[in-house]
Amino acid sequence: MSGGEDRHFAAEGRRAVWGILGEYESAEKLLAACRAVREAGHTRWDAHTPYPVHGLSEAMGVEGSPVARIALAMGLAGAAGGMGLQWWVSAVGAPLLVSGKPFFSWPAFVPIMFETAILLGAAGAFFGFLGAARLPRHHHELFDSRRFERSTDDRFFISIESEDPLFDPRRSEALLRSLGAVHVELIGGAP
């Protein structure tokens, strides 16, 4: 541990250092590097890849996603809401006697209940993803890096935030370089 309180707030006239970014050439190197960064005890860090690299979750120790639970809850709410809407309209709001059938003739309401369950379940998956991934986001410090633009093309990156208790500009750079980074840069902190 180095720094202390002044770790986040650099000298006057300089912006705070957000973190450090290391660039790797292949998914294999990134996987090995992620294992090492995790074993070094880092907690506030991430990998950035142009496609979902399988095995990275295990290497990074990323736990499950809440998206499935959100989608399930929303889907059940959609089913209840769809049936509830049809029940209210057909049996309470505007009861209409058709061929002597009961007002709440639920078998006829199953198709729409199914569709509304799918609708809200899908909305839950999509917006649950946005919420869990902290999107949409207008700007991010990483976008200051020109090299980071290749993270959506053909390069692999590891970012360690300055919020990480083990973060230290020099030691973190040495760690990332020792793991095969072809380029390391500090994000933020420029005058």
Place this chain on the structure above:
Amino acid sequence: MVETAGWTAAEIDPIEGRPVLIRGDRSLHGITETVARPVEWSPPRGWYIAFGISLALLGLFVLSLAWLFWEGIGIWGNNIPVAWGWPITNFVFWVGIGHAGTLISAILFLFRQKWRTSINRAAEAMTLFAVICALVFPAIHIGRPWVAYWLFPVPNQMETWPQFRSPLMWDVFAVNIYFTVSLLFWYLGMIPDLATLRDRSTTLIRRLVYGALALGWRGSHRQWAHYEKAYLILAGLATPLVISVHSVVSFDFAVANMPGWHTTIFPPYFVAGAIFSGMAMVVTLMLICRVAFRLENLITMLHFDRMARLILLTSTMVGYAYGVEIFIAWFSGNAFERYAVLNRALGPYAWAYWVMVGCNVLAPQVFWSRRARTSIPVLFIVSILVNVGMWLERFVIIVTTLHRSFLPASWGAFIPTFWDVATLAGSFGLFFTLFCLFVRYLPMVAMSELKAVAHAPSAAGGTGS
């Protein structure tokens, strides 16, 4: 074809060996360049020609609708007893087209069919645009489109509510929700690729537009983990949805008491027919895009081979349904059912029935041959024939049943008018205009998915060139 000349059977068959999903430059950057080039460069001349024709047809569509709203639905040929006529034929046709897109994007994803990766984005776009075309027709068919909101459960001063026991109401929900879920699925899959376009953009306007659309995506693995989970769930939800949508469309017919409609085979028959016609439309569109945008390395003959197999499979399902209809008409002993089937095959619209059988059952049989499945001219001609046949199928179902139902006193005929034809042609204008804009401004191949497939540890050839 020359392209398949160098291929061995093992390269094509996924069971015998690993299929070569994409060819040429398979490096990560190579894939980015191939996919992003049509979006970033000025399009080939063929695009302008296609866009011009599409816009002209779209103009015809707008004109047809303007005249319709001014004059009323009397400009069409539909009248009692054939009240549904062309607009509902067009509606069922366009909804069906959309289904192949969802099959490719969701069902084949769940079955881990990696070959879908090159075509799923464009197929999903096709789904969206086809459903947009489909949604227009019921809205204009109701005669007074400005009261279309009566179809939705909206509290209003008349205190009227929809009748939820009607399959037509189920259809309103099914098709609108199908559009919404397809849109979410398509957009979710596109977020990483929009980020690629954002990061490659050279002009401010591109940076702003693609930046806004990419929602701030930074390819972080924690984001990918949520993304993959959400994508899997959406695929899992879209799969039963797509089957339910055309089943519900078939209920519009099957729940009615009309001879020729009132059969239990309709839901699976309609779903198979929908995937059949949609797959043919995907083949047509992909053949054009492949040539126009030089995507030969990403959309290979392997993909067409697979799609041709699916066309063959669904063609035999549709042929089976045609056969069952005839059998049940005889087996049921119902005089009205028998007459409906005989009238289809031998009545005034027999020409439509036999063209339908020829296009849908006979023409796809050429795909038993691998040479036909990998021949561009054969694929193109058969895919067009299937679309003609599938449009005629809906025409036959609607018109032959309605024009001669139970009482001979209420028999009539249906003759389409100029405006019927213009509206159908115009809807193709709407469809192709949207598709032209899509291939021009959005990544038509799922880059991040393709990279994952091409660079998975198990993929043939390792990490490319």
